[in-house]
Amino acid sequence: MEITYTRQGDYLIPDLTLGEPEMRPIGKYGMLRKTYLKNHRKGTYAGLLLSEKLDSHLSEIDQTAREQVEAVTARMAREQGVTEALKARDPMKWTGLMNMIKLQAEEAILRDLINS
Secondary structure, three states, rough: OOOOOEEEEEEEEEEOOHHHHOOOOOHHHEEEEEHHHHHHHHHHHHHHHOOOHHHHHHHHHHHHHHHHHHHHHHHHHHOOOHHHHHHHHHHHHHHHHHHHHHHHHHHHHHHHEEEE
């Protein structure tokens, strides 16, 4: 790899450029992962950032987390008997139970995937 330099005054500055960033969507869980890496895993964060793999890592984490939250929520709803029949009969109870189930699923995913 050949590095070229540009003279600015008495200094030689390397002509370094970053590649074109890959535009991948980063949602809620990707942003939570980014915050965790910045605050608790600075070396990992810097390595991913410098190797231009941070966005793809965050996007992958976000997609995996969303899929796992959906799967765990559906499984827990089935196990706890939160059905469409309950939704039709008592929408407020169904909403409360589903919110609690989703929070429990997100808590597990945050512990196991995002903050690890």
